[in-house]
Amino acid sequence: MKFDPVLIYPRMEEMKKQGLWRDETINLHMKRALERYPDKNAVISYRDGHAESVRLSYRELDARVDRIARALVALGVARSDVVSFQVPNSWQFIALALACARIGAVANPVMPIFREHELNFMLNFGESKVFIVPKTYRGFDYEKMARGMLPGLPHLLQLVVVDGEGDDSFDRVLLRDDTPPLTEPGIGPDDVLLLMYTSGTTGEPKGVMHTSNTLFSNLHAYIKAMELTADEIILGASPMAHLTGYGYLAMLPLLLNSTTVLMDIWDPKRALEIAAKEGVTFSMASATFISDMCNAVEAGVPAAPGFKKFSCAGAPIPPVVIERAYKVLGMRVCSAWGMTENGAITITEPARALEKSGVSDGRPVPGIEIKVVDENGNRLPTGQVGDLLVRGASLFAGYLKRPHLNGTDKDGWFNTGDRAFIDEEGYIRIAGRTKDLVIRGGENIPVVEIENLLYKHPSIASVAVVGYPDARLGERVCAFVTLKAGKTFSFEEMVAYFDEHKMTKQYYPERLEIADSLPSTPSGKLQKFKLREIAKQFGHIE
Incomplete structure (x- = not known):
């Protein structure tokens, strides 16, 4: 696949000069983790219907990533080839993302909710070379669906089935140990790292391209704003095929060299039990997860004592949710706003959460500028609602094969399609959506x-x-x-x-x-x- 990340070139010199683009890839962060914490838990993966979790230290995770990376090369996957995986939250998801980076391939996680209608478009549009699915998940037969799609996927080299029983099972295809060592360099900081489809208003999904520099610039800013450290135990319950899950629950813990605790199916009672057992300190998801946990605690499930910090994005959070979470869970809920195209670029800091999260969607993180304009593009004063525009370090690299839809002007401002106002302290509040x-x-x-x-x-x-x-x-x-x-x-x-x-x-x-x-x-x-x-x-x- 030929990628053309046109939106990174105009920013490259300035972003690197300011230190916002650090030219670091996830491969470097894994190397650091192996040097500092080789035996620390990297991933603890809980699976519905299974009493025991899969626990992988950084050393053990690295060994599995190496096997998968070598196996992908043996299948014929080359640099800039797309690897699509419709895998629920699991150690396999994280290992696949890391293996792609290790060989310079492009990770393309797709949501488990998608079926043939969406998948045929996505896999063909991205010319995916490998497609990984679970055998079954939530009672649905993914293996059967994927096999039925094969005649319509001319670019595909291999179907892989997690928990499969045939020759194309995950273990037989990707965990084999008879492949040659890797010789080619891994992903570069300005190479496309991630292809993630977002539902737009054009009738077809748009393929958002991110590089290590665009994505990680936001993660570093987010880590600072949320005051996160290597000691965090992070609950990964929000779907990892969304940017929230991929960026903040899969990649961010690796940048921190901390621990991710994964759940493949959301259940608030079990989530609280796992959080208490594992010492979870932080997570990010939609407000629905907060409400569900509050309901569970009010029904008699003990709260997790160390689980004190939560970031919510996806829609404005009602003030009652903020107050209820603090009262029932002892948790500070920090509002955030973002898109697949730019990550969570406005955040309410933990110290201001009780005060501001219910009435704002945060203020810009370092490296991001925002403005609110009228229909003629004129900047509006404080408190007036208009179109929300953003520019800066974490803006995506463009839409795959659709640069005409990139939505940036000559000065680099990206029209988000949302309407908002900015208060006197610089916090934004989303007031509606111009996009349908x-x-x-x-x-x-x-x-x-x-x-x-x-x-x-x-x-x-x-x-x-x-x-x-x-x-x-x-x-x-x-x-x-x-x-x-x-x-x-x-x-x-x-x-x-x-x-x-x-x-x-x-x-x-x-x-x-x-x-x-x-x-x-x-x-x-x-x-x-x-x-x-x-x-x-x-x-x-x-």
């Missing part, structure tokens, strides 16, 4: 993709998908449709239709509303804000 997106439980819901599929149904004349408020998930999804003359359409038919087209189940709307017409301007432009007002009555916020 719903965020449910921290998961971006690709509205246009859902609408495009519904438009193809023979009974539907027009459709609009919007979010409505929900106390636990932040938002849920409602589909408003009008029908063709003489046609009918039900919620059950909608679900069956999505099933037939193998849409990711987590994208399904929770409600279907049949309307005589959809509100529009005299020129025919759909007025979604009116539908959002209607949909508000379906939701509830405690």
